[in-house]
Amino acid sequence: MLSCTATLAAPVTKGVEESKTFACWQALISAEGCIQDIFSSFFTGRINLGPQCCHAIESISQDCFLQFFPFFNPNFNPLLKSFCSTQSGAAPPPTI
Numbered sequence: 001m002l003s004c005t006a007t008l009a010a011p012v013t014k015g016v017e018e019s020k021t022f023a024c025w026q027a028l029i030s031a032e033g034c035i036q037d038i039f040s041s042f043f044t045g046r047i048n049l050g051p052q053c054c055h056a057i058e059s060i061s062q063d064c065f066l067q068f069f070p071f072f073n074p075n076f077n078p079l080l081k082s083f084c085s086t087q088s089g090a091a092p093p094p095t096i
Contacts, residue, residue, distance in 0.1 A: 024064035031056040047083045054084030
């Protein structure tokens with residue numbers, strides 16, 4: 001009976017994970033140019049994100065970010081979130 005429960009739980013868990021992944025992608029895709037800005041920031045070493053992109057980045061978890069951009073430094077998403085949290089202030093964009 002335990003194996004039946006585990007077998008039945010697997011599709012539910014998979015569905016939940018797929019739903020989370022879709023929600024993460026949806027957040028990034030909904031902000032026009034955000035994915036390109038993330039790549040540009042990574043490769044140039046200068047973070048330059050608009051308000052919509054910042055909102056999307058702040059809404060996704062570190063796990064989502066690493067799933068989408070697995071080759072990025074794991075500290076990159078916190079840098080983006082830090083930039084976004086101070087974007088409205090006078091602080092210059094951080095250099096990575």
